[in-house]
Every structure is written in C-alpha cells, then in structure tokens.
Amino acid sequence: MSFASIILALVTLQRLGELVLAHRNTARLLARGAIEVGANHYPLIVLVHAGWLIALWIWGRDQDVNLAALAAFLLLQGLRLWVLAALGPRWTTRIIVLPGAPLVASGPYRLFPHPNYAVVVGEIALLPFALHLPVLALIFTVLNLAVLAIRIRAESRALSVSGWPRPRSP
Structure with missing residues (x-):
C-alpha cells in the first residue's frame, strides 16, 4: 500500500466518522426543536465532496506525496478539530437552526466567520496538491466555491430570519 493510499484511507475514515457525528448531532438538534434550512443544496455539497x-x-492513490502540501493539510486538521470543539453538539454538515440559541462565538468563531468553510476550501485545494494533482485541485476548488456561495447565502438568510446577528457558525 502506498503512502498516498494510506493518506486517502485516513481522510476517508475521517470523513465517514464526521458523517456519523453530523447525523447524530442533527438528530439531537432536531429533537430539541431545531429546523433544517437550505436542504435543497445539500445533495450538491455531498456530490462535490464525494466526487473529490x-x-x-482514482488518480492519487499511487502518487508521490508532496510533504509541504501534506504538512499544510495536516495543519488544517488542527483547525478542523478546533472548529469541532467550538461547536460541540451543534456541529453538523447541514444548516440546522436552533431558535433562541446564541451564535457560537468561541474558538475560531471569535476570530472570523465561517472557519469551517475556510478549512474545507483549504483541504479541497491542498490534498490534491499533496498528491501532485493540480488540475483536480482547481476543478474541485471551483465547484466547492460555487456550492459554498449557495450555502453561505442560505445560512445567512436563515440566521437573519431567526433573529440572530451576522452568522458566525456553520
């Protein structure tokens, strides 16, 4: 098994684990009276991430690994964990609004809005670069930015309707 395959296996397991966590958190939030917003674009997000x-x-499993790009990708994993810790049980892959709950303003959310999306943008670009696949980095960065534009607009609208100030959490 190549080093690239090991990296891809770990990233795949990470993403599957995050889907389990997101599903559990979503179910708990909905049970507390939260509502999902912007569900129509969610399949596009799943398609982009699964396609990536x-x-x-397909193209990266046997590639040499660019250690500098991999190191940058690993740094983003630290930020990802910081985001997950800050959001705790409110972290999900969907837009879930819990009426009356304050925005998360701790961790990376006190520094800038949408840190989770910043991490994802970086990951989608960096991992293909780590595997010497710049064309994939470009294609999926453009696709991801397109779906993020839709998502952030839907999220901002949902949070403003719920009476919250400018959105700062995914």
Whole structure:
C-alpha cells in the first residue's frame, strides 16, 4: 500500500466518522426543536465532496506525496478539530437552526466567520496538491466555491430570519 493510499484511507475514515457525528448531532438538534434550512443544496455539497474523494482515489492513490502540501493539510486538521470543539453538539454538515440559541462565538468563531468553510476550501485545494494533482485541485476548488456561495447565502438568510446577528457558525 502506498503512502498516498494510506493518506486517502485516513481522510476517508475521517470523513465517514464526521458523517456519523453530523447525523447524530442533527438528530439531537432536531429533537430539541431545531429546523433544517437550505436542504435543497445539500445533495450538491455531498456530490462535490464525494466526487473529490473518489477522484483522489482514482488518480492519487499511487502518487508521490508532496510533504509541504501534506504538512499544510495536516495543519488544517488542527483547525478542523478546533472548529469541532467550538461547536460541540451543534456541529453538523447541514444548516440546522436552533431558535433562541446564541451564535457560537468561541474558538475560531471569535476570530472570523465561517472557519469551517475556510478549512474545507483549504483541504479541497491542498490534498490534491499533496498528491501532485493540480488540475483536480482547481476543478474541485471551483465547484466547492460555487456550492459554498449557495450555502453561505442560505445560512445567512436563515440566521437573519431567526433573529440572530451576522452568522458566525456553520
């Protein structure tokens, strides 16, 4: 098994684990009276992320690894964990609004809005670069930015309707 395959296996397991966590958190939030907003674009997000990972497996599994790009990708994992810790049970892959709950303003959310999206943008670009696949980095960065534009607009609208100030959490 190549080093690239090990990296891809770890990223795949990470993403699957995050989907389990997101599903559990979503169910708990909905049970507390939260509502989902912007569900229509969610399949696009799933398609982009699944396509990215599949493309990496197809073209990247036997590539040499650029250690500098991999190191940058690993730094983003630290920020990802910081985001997860800050959001705790409110972290999910969907837009879930819990009426009356304050925005998360701790951790990276006190520094800038949408840190989770910043991490994802970086990951989608860096992992293909780590596997010497700059064309995949470009394609999926553009696709991801397109779906993020839709998502952030839907999230901002949902949070403003719920009476919250400018949105700062995913």
